[in-house]
Amino acid sequence: MDFLSPVIAGFGVVFQPENLFYCLLGVTLGMLVGVLPGLGPAATIAVLLPITYNIEPTAAIIMLAGIFYGAQYGGTITSVLLRLPGEASSVVTAIDGHELARQGRAGSALGIAAIGSFIGGTVAVIGLTFVAPLVAGFALDFGPSEYTALALLGILLITTLGTGSPLKSILMATVGLLLATVGQDPLEGASRLTFGVDQLLDGIDFVIVAMGLFGVGEILYNLESLRRPAAPAAAVGSVYPSRAELGQSKGAITRGSVLGFLLGILPGGGATMSSMVAYAVEKRASKEPDRFGKGAIEGVAGPETANNAAATSSFIPLLTLGIPANATMAIMFGALLIQGIAPGPMLVEEKPDLFWGVVNSMYVGNLLLLAMSMPLIGVFVRILRVRAAILAPLTILVTMIGVYTVRMSVFDMFLMVGLGVLGYLMKKVGFEPGPLVLAFVLGGLLESSFRRSMRIFGGDLTGFLTQPITATLLGVIVLIVLAPPALRLSRRNRQKVKA
Amino acid sequence: MRIGVLLAAVALAASACSVQGGSADKSAAAAGYPNKPVEFTVPTDPGGSTDLLTRALAKSIEQPLGVKAVVVNKPGANGKIAGKDVFGSKPDGYRVAVMPQSLFAIGPLMLNDADPVKLTDMTFIKGLAVEDYVLVVPADSKYRTLKDLAGASDVKYGTTGPGTGSQLSQTLLFGLAKTKAAPVPFDGGAPTVTAVLGGKVDAASVQIAEAYKQVQAGKLRALAVFADKRIEAMPDVPTAKESGYDVVVDQRRFIAGPAGLPAEVRDKLAAAVDKAVASPEYNEVLKANYIGRWDADGDAVGTQLNESLKRFEKLAQDLGIDLKAQQ
Amino acid sequence: MTSAEAPVPEPAQVPPAYARRLNVVAALVPLASGVVAAIMSVNLGIGTLPAPGPGMWPLIVSVAMVVAAAVLVLQSRPRGDEERFTKDVVVVAIAAASLVAYAFLFELVGFEVPTVALLVLWLKGLGRESWRLTAVVSIVATAALYLLFITALGVSLPHIIAL
Numbered sequence: 001m002d003f004l005s006p007v008i009a010g011f012g013v014v015f016q017p018e019n020l021f022y023c024l025l026g027v028t029l030g031m032l033v034g035v036l037p038g039l040g041p042a043a044t045i046a047v048l049l050p051i052t053y054n055i056e057p058t059a060a061i062i063m064l065a066g067i068f069y070g071a072q073y074g075g076t077i078t079s080v081l082l083r084l085p086g087e088a089s090s091v092v093t094a095i096d097g098h099e100l101a102r103q104g105r106a107g108s109a110l111g112i113a114a115i116g117s118f119i120g121g122t123v124a125v126i127g128l129t130f131v132a133p134l135v136a137g138f139a140l141d142f143g144p145s146e147y148t149a150l151a152l153l154g155i156l157l158i159t160t161l162g163t164g165s166p167l168k169s170i171l172m173a174t175v176g177l178l179l180a181t182v183g184q185d186p187l188e189g190a191s192r193l194t195f196g197v198d199q200l201l202d203g204i205d206f207v208i209v210a211m212g213l214f215g216v217g218e219i220l221y222n223l224e225s226l227r228r229p230a231a232p233a234a235a236v237g238s239v240y241p242s243r244a245e246l247g248q249s250k251g252a253i254t255r256g257s258v259l260g261f262l263l264g265i266l267p268g269g270g271a272t273m274s275s276m277v278a279y280a281v282e283k284r285a286s287k288e289p290d291r292f293g294k295g296a297i298e299g300v301a302g303p304e305t306a307n308n309a310a311a312t313s314s315f316i317p318l319l320t321l322g323i324p325a326n327a328t329m330a331i332m333f334g335a336l337l338i339q340g341i342a343p344g345p346m347l348v349e350e351k352p353d354l355f356w357g358v359v360n361s362m363y364v365g366n367l368l369l370l371a372m373s374m375p376l377i378g379v380f381v382r383i384l385r386v387r388a389a390i391l392a393p394l395t396i397l398v399t400m401i402g403v404y405t406v407r408m409s410v411f412d413m414f415l416m417v418g419l420g421v422l423g424y425l426m427k428k429v430g431f432e433p434g435p436l437v438l439a440f441v442l443g444g445l446l447e448s449s450f451r452r453s454m455r456i457f458g459g460d461l462t463g464f465l466t467q468p469i470t471a472t473l474l475g476v477i478v479l480i481v482l483a484p485p486a487l488r489l490s491r492r493n494r495q496k497v498k499a
Numbered sequence: 500m501r502i503g504v505l506l507a508a509v510a511l512a513a514s515a516c517s518v519q520g521g522s523a524d525k526s527a528a529a530a531g532y533p534n535k536p537v538e539f540t541v542p543t544d545p546g547g548s549t550d551l552l553t554r555a556l557a558k559s560i561e562q563p564l565g566v567k568a569v570v571v572n573k574p575g576a577n578g579k580i581a582g583k584d585v586f587g588s589k590p591d592g593y594r595v596a597v598m599p600q601s602l603f604a605i606g607p608l609m610l611n612d613a614d615p616v617k618l619t620d621m622t623f624i625k626g627l628a629v630e631d632y633v634l635v636v637p638a639d640s641k642y643r644t645l646k647d648l649a650g651a652s653d654v655k656y657g658t659t660g661p662g663t664g665s666q667l668s669q670t671l672l673f674g675l676a677k678t679k680a681a682p683v684p685f686d687g688g689a690p691t692v693t694a695v696l697g698g699k700v701d702a703a704s705v706q707i708a709e710a711y712k713q714v715q716a717g718k719l720r721a722l723a724v725f726a727d728k729r730i731e732a733m734p735d736v737p738t739a740k741e742s743g744y745d746v747v748v749d750q751r752r753f754i755a756g757p758a759g760l761p762a763e764v765r766d767k768l769a770a771a772v773d774k775a776v777a778s779p780e781y782n783e784v785l786k787a788n789y790i791g792r793w794d795a796d797g798d799a800v801g802t803q804l805n806e807s808l809k810r811f812e813k814l815a816q817d818l819g820i821d822l823k824a825q826q
Numbered sequence: 827m828t829s830a831e832a833p834v835p836e837p838a839q840v841p842p843a844y845a846r847r848l849n850v851v852a853a854l855v856p857l858a859s860g861v862v863a864a865i866m867s868v869n870l871g872i873g874t875l876p877a878p879g880p881g882m883w884p885l886i887v888s889v890a891m892v893v894a895a896a897v898l899v900l901q902s903r904p905r906g907d908e909e910r911f912t913k914d915v916v917v918v919a920i921a922a923a924s925l926v927a928y929a930f931l932f933e934l935v936g937f938e939v940p941t942v943a944l945l946v947l948w949l950k951g952l953g954r955e956s957w958r959l960t961a962v963v964s965i966v967a968t969a970a971l972y973l974l975f976i977t978a979l980g981v982s983l984p985h986i987i988a989l
Contacts, residue, residue, distance in 0.1 A: 033979075036974075042544070043572075044979070046550065046554075046572070047979065047980055047981075049551070049554060139693070140693065140696050140697035140698075141697060142697070143694055143697050143699030144683070144694075144699060165905065167894060167897060167898060167901070168898065170890075170894050171853075171856060171891065171894040171895055171898060174856075174860075174887055174888075174890045174891035174894055175856060175891060177887040177890075178860075178863055178884065178887045178888060178891060181883060181884045181887065184661075185661075185880040186684070186686065187661065187684045187880075188661055188684075188879075188880055190610075190611070190870060190871075190880040192866075192867075192870055192880055192881070192884060193863065193866060193884065198579065198580060198583055198614075199580065201579065201580065202574065202580065216925075219921075220918045220921055220922060221918075223914075223917050223918055223921050223952060224912070224914040224915075224917065224918060225914075267689070267690065267693060317693075321696070322712050322713060322716075323689055323692065323693050323696070324689050327544060330544075330547065330689060333689075334547065334548070334550070334551050337551070337708070337784075337787040337788060338551060338783065338784060338787055340783075340787060342711065342712045342787070343712070344712030344713060344715070344716055345712070345713070345716040345718055346712070346715075346716050387953075387955075388953075389948075389949065389952070389953025389954070389955055390949065390953065390955065390959075390963060392948065392953070393944065393945050393948035393949060393953075394945075394963075394967055396925065396944075396948075397941060397944065397945070397967065397971065398971070400925065400928060400929065400932075401937065401971060401975060401983065404932065404983070405975070405981050405983075407572070407573060407574065408571050408572070408573055408982065409573070410929050410930075410932055410933050413925075413928075413929035413932065414926065414929050417922055417925040417926055417929065420922065420925070421918075421922050424918060425852075427909075428848075428908070428909045428911065429848055429849065429851075429852035429907075429908055429909075430852075430905060430907030430908055430909075431852070443887075447883045448686070450883075451878055451883070452683050452684075452685070454875070454876060454877075454878060455655065455681050455682070455683045455877075456655050456683055456699065456700065458653075458681070458876065459874070459875060459876020459877065460876075461875070538982070569982050571982050
């Protein structure tokens with residue numbers, strides 16, 4: 001039991017009152033900033049860094065980690081209630097989650113999301129405890145060519161997400177891909193489609209696109225009906241998910257946990273990909289795929305479970321390889337450095353107390369989040385009872401200020417209003433923002449990975465097939481594209497045989 | 500009608516009060532500087548070494564300066580966004596920025612920019628830090644020395660982005676060695692190191708802190724540092740110069756305000772920075788990131804930037820490399 | 827809880843000819859944008875497949891966009907998710923303009939005055955709430971935003987009231 005003794009000792013570290021306190025503080029703060037659009041966990045952790053100088057390292061990291069995964073819980077709330085996805089990983093939640101809220105089932109959506117998040121997070125911590133060293137190499141196996149295939153797969157999934165015509169989804173996805181090219185060329189630094197505006201050199205921030213198209217667009221759209229006689233407000237139903245809804249979500253939560261854990265290990269975009277893939281998988285696994293987009297509880301359970309599992313497993317590359325997988329992890333890396341600890345391949349051996357203390361604190365943190373969010377759901381759902389005329393300006397203000405805080409830029413506010421008007425127009429003519437926003441997220445990854453691959457392969461497209469993981473992923477893509485027509489064909493043949 | 504009243508109220512408020520915070524601190528510079536918070540703009544996202552460095556500096560400078568110091572992140576375009584913003588504001592000493600040498604000494608050589616931040620846009624206040632680059636290969640690489648790598652027939656090397664010291668150091672190295680080599684630019688240090696660890700590229704030049712732990716753990720092998728002499732953190736690693744390739748590239752950070760900053764304000768800030776960089780917090784960050792201190796006064800900063808630019812330009816010319824085509 | 831289909835306000839019936847026109851316009855806008863983007867991409871330099879230039883990827887994407895939009899122009903039959911533009915558009919335009927003005931004033935005069943002004947406009951002007959409620963909500967909300975962002979979270983918003 002050599003392996004388990006430091007793990008158990010880690011629990012001793014967690015249950016020190018001081019560490020428990022910082023864990024609670026971290027997850028509470030995380031939930032708060034998760035609810036605020038724009039202000040993400042990365043910025044919060046950066047602001048809090050100087051404070052952590054005076055805290056004992058383990059406690060400091062426990063708190064910062066809590067902020068990170070706590071924010072994943074908070075992000076769901078605005079996605080469901082106000083259709084404001086603050087993080088790329090909660091964009092797909094907005095699709096069915098907000099639809100559920102409109103039907104008076106916000107409580108169910110939030111409840112399922114909280115339960116799914118708890119299970120996903122916990123499964124991922126267990127994975128982190130027992131298989132981290134085994135799966136860490138997975139992160140290194142993914143180079144440019146693998147990401148190219150993964151992003152392609154993601155874009156293919158996007159076009160199946162919408163409820164309307166696939167062609168409209170494809171058009172929206174191309175708009176998203178085009179928006180993603182705005183700014184400096186990732187490989188050569190040439191400025192593209194910036195119209196000479198310096199503020200566009202670094203591209204458009206995801207938050208601006210998501211908030212503009214979803215949040216502001218939705219509010220502008222609803223203004224039209226503000227002056228009409230109020231439509232009967234959807235009754236806010238039970239605050240907790242029913243037994244039937246729990247049953248419906250069981251499979252989604254299980255699949256989401258595994259998917260999220262595995263994809264979260266990949267540096268860059270793991271959490272976003274995991275929630276998208278989870279949604280697509282649920283839609284395909286469902287016997288009634290038509291319900292998706294119209295308020296399917298599995299469409300909330302799957303992605304929410306997956307993004308929390310991914311948030312947790314994204315600690316694996318940082319703690320075991322010393323590679324920060326995303327912006328927040330990069331700051332955690334900095335925080336560890338300040339504390340005199342260099343995260344790297346030797347961290348487990350050098351600082352077992354810190355390593356296992358932080359890992360085990362995530363069990364406690366997830367439990368705290370579940371315990372906190374279940375009663376809070378009742379409070380949050382009450383937001384929906386506020387008259388639209390009052391809720392709309394308050395939401396829009398928080399959104400405007402939130403977007404400003406991303407880069408301290410007024411230009412970003414203008415941009416978001418512009419995208420908001422676009423979102424309004426899109427809604428009027430039946431285009432959905434989901435495919436656009438998700439394609440926008442993946443666009444940068446796809447282009448830069450593809451071009452890096454081409455440089456590595458010396459311009460030879462067949463190079464992609466020489467990489468085992470890439471080739472496998474490309475095979476999956478071909479299967480997804482060919483499977484439906486092939487199935488139709490075989491069904492027709494079978495009918496012919498019968499006839 | 501209502502709007503008219505509103506506008507009047509706004510105008511009144513604007514004339515009566517001064518706006519604090521944000522990025523447009525345009526209040527009049529009063530005598531007795533400083534009498535309100537000083538804003539330090541960081542040209543990167545939160546969390547990187549520059550950000551940590553500035554936050555430590557801001558924390559330690561509050562006491563000598565006697566007012567609060569606020570850190571604002573304005574990332575983008577290797578510092579251009581922050582530079583354009585801060586150096587376009589009023590030179591009153593309430594808004595200063597931490598700037599990278601690469602924006603002025605490397606960017607102009609490698610990128611086409613019609614409207615760059617110019618040296619004359621700034622008043623240099625103080626040098627802050629100097630970081631070195633190290634060339635690493637995967638631990639199982641067949642290249643054991645710099646000579647092996649330079650003699651290879653086809654090298655794919657990772658860089659941390661266009662217009663960076665990482666790109667320049669390797670372009671010059673492989674140019675000197677006449678190696679057939681193709682750059683693969685990544686987005687920053689972490690993805691570059693990941694690609695080397697995974698064997699996706701043959702080699703990469705990154706800042707010391709980004710590779711140090713991996714080298715120590717035996718996952719990466721350091722072939723050379725692009726410094727003038729061997730560096731303290733990696734005493735066993737030879738310089739590129741020792742191996743016969745005279746390539747010295749480093750990254751420096753300095754603090755600057757808009758052009759036309761009054762001399763007293765500049766001196767007050769410089770004196771406060773001097774006190775702040777002696778603080779334990781600041782030195783802790785330097786040590787943890789293997790960053791060296793750069794004790795240069797304002798004028799020396801300007802000289803250094805000019806010299807680096809000229810040196811890199813000449814090196815490239817001597818080699819007959821068109822840096823703009825080398826991306 | 828089980829009554830899943832809550833009443834959703836039905837949009838006014840859109841005449842088919844109107845919907846068709848709407849669909850054509852809605853597809854022509856991305857079509858035109860795609861053409862412009864394609865031209866800009868070509869000017870950036872396409873490069874070759876082994877050494878793609880900065881313009882190649884944007885070109886691929888904008889061509890895909892043009893193709894998708896062109897097919898949509900041809901398939902312009904009404905789908906039922908189109909909505910008529912009524913004179914309510916004016917409300918939306920005012921709201922959007924107020925947001926632009928808000929952003930414009932934000933750094934110029936600090937966030938407090940524009941925030942109160944925006945709330946008054948939306949609550950009283952667009953929402954037709956009572957003056958009393960308008961006053962209370964605008965002032966309390968502005969104070970709450972101040973406390974949340976500036977005092978509690980230490981974000982450097984432009985402000986004129988120093989605490």
